[in-house]
Amino acid sequence: MMRLSLALFAASTALVSPVLSQDVLDTMTDAVEQVLPRDRPADREASSEPEAAEDAEAEAAEAEADEAAPLPRPRPEAADAPAAEDEAEVDADIEDDAPAEDDDASAAEIEADGAEMEADAELPHEVVPETEVPPERIYQVACPAMLSGQVEGRLLEPISEGACGTQSPLEITAVASGGRMVPLSSPITTNCAMATALPEWVATIDGYAKAMFNSPLAEVVTGTSYMCRARVGGATNFASEHSFANAIDVVGFTLEDGTTISVQDDWLPAAQPEGRMLRLAHGAACSAFSTTLGPEANEEHEDHFHLDLGCHGAACTAQLCE
Numbered sequence: 261m262m263r264l265s266l267a268l269f270a271a272s273t274a275l276v277s278p279v280l281s282q283d284v285l286d287t288m289t290d291a292v293e294q295v296l297p298r299d300r301p302a303d304r305e306a307s308s309e310p311e312a313a314e315d316a317e318a319e320a321a322e323a324e325a326d327e328a329a330p331l332p333r334p335r336p337e338a339a340d341a342p343a344a345e346d347e348a349e350v351d352a353d354i355e356d357d358a359p360a361e362d363d364d365a366s367a368a369e370i371e372a373d374g375a376e377m378e379a380d381a382e383l384p385h386e387v388v389p390e391t392e393v394p395p396e397r398i399y400q401v402a403c404p405a406m407l408s409g410q411v412e413g414r415l416l417e418p419i420s421e422g423a424c425g426t427q428s429p430l431e432i433t434a435v436a437s438g439g440r441m442v443p444l445s446s447p448i449t450t451n452c453a454m455a456t457a458l459p460e461w462v463a464t465i466d467g468y469a470k471a472m473f474n475s476p477l478a479e480v481v482t483g484t485s486y487m488c489r490a491r492v493g494g495a496t497n498f499a500s501e502h503s504f505a506n507a508i509d510v511v512g513f514t515l516e517d518g519t520t521i522s523v524q525d526d527w528l529p530a531a532q533p534e535g536r537m538l539r540l541a542h543g544a545a546c547s548a549f550s551t552t553l554g555p556e557a558n559e560e561h562e563d564h565f566h567l568d569l570g571c572h573g574a575a576c577t578a579q580l581c582e
């Protein structure tokens with residue numbers, strides 16, 4: 261009966277002032293714990309601070325003076341204390357009409373588990389009806405260089421060959437320079453990053469061609485672009501950037517007056533216009549791409565420039581120019 265009075269008291273106090281009621285509840289809880297014969301080691305440990313102990317003693321004295329002090333409900337944080345059974349009794353006293361739903365639910369779960377296990381044992385596992393799986397949706401991305409007309413070409417289907425491939429490959433056939441399109445000798449399969457880096461480089465070479473030969477660039481002679489293979493010219497088995505459509509090889513250039521400039525034939529002699537033109541093109545590539553390899557790099561590259569946007573350095577900001 262005293263406990264019921266507590267509940268009513270706490271509820272009415274809460275209506276008046278939630279903050280005050282919490283203080284009152286704490287105070288009363290401490291007081292009652294002092295007075296009651298029950299031993300609650302967890303709570304004693306929890307309030308082991310000297311101040312708290314003193315407060316508890318003072319409050320206990322107050323509680324003795326006021327014999328009508330109602331019993332508080334246990335504090336929520338005491339739920340894990342060893343005296344859980346005592347609290348369960350208190351709860352039961354107050355909420356006599358609460359049904360034991362948890363027990364029923366647990367029993368039902370156990371029964372269900374048992375039924376499942378029996379069913380598993382009876383069903384042969386290999387009987388799995390084959391259902392038709394709808395084709396996976398292909399997610400690809402657009403390329404701004406193509407949207408803005410800086411390159412001409414089309415989006416290809418995703419490429420996936422073991423470790424090689426790329427999600428949104430492009431087939432590029434021409435690159436913009438000075439308001440016109442400079443065709444590639446053969447279409448390249450590459451990614452958007454390379455397609456984005458190409459126009460500025462081609463435009464630079466176009467400018468060199470006009471200045472040095474008085475003839476604009478007519479065609480970029482392209483070599484290998486996407487190809488699933490290991491890196492060449494090195495001692496490692498790392499995949500080449502060609503494997504990710506992130507590299508192209510350029511063999512040379514053709515000008516509108518018919519002049520051909522070939523890496524293989526014209527890198528040397530360096531002092532000839534074609535040789536100088538190729539060095540300028542190589543130098544311009546070093547700022548446009550992260551990797552530029554030419555005849556000076558190794559004998560694998562004596563007949564072409566290898567250009568890619570592979571990652572060098574921890575932040576992918578280092579450039580390899582050989």
Ligand SMILES: [Zn+2]
Pocket residue numbers: 484502507508509565566567
């Ligand atoms: Zn290459």
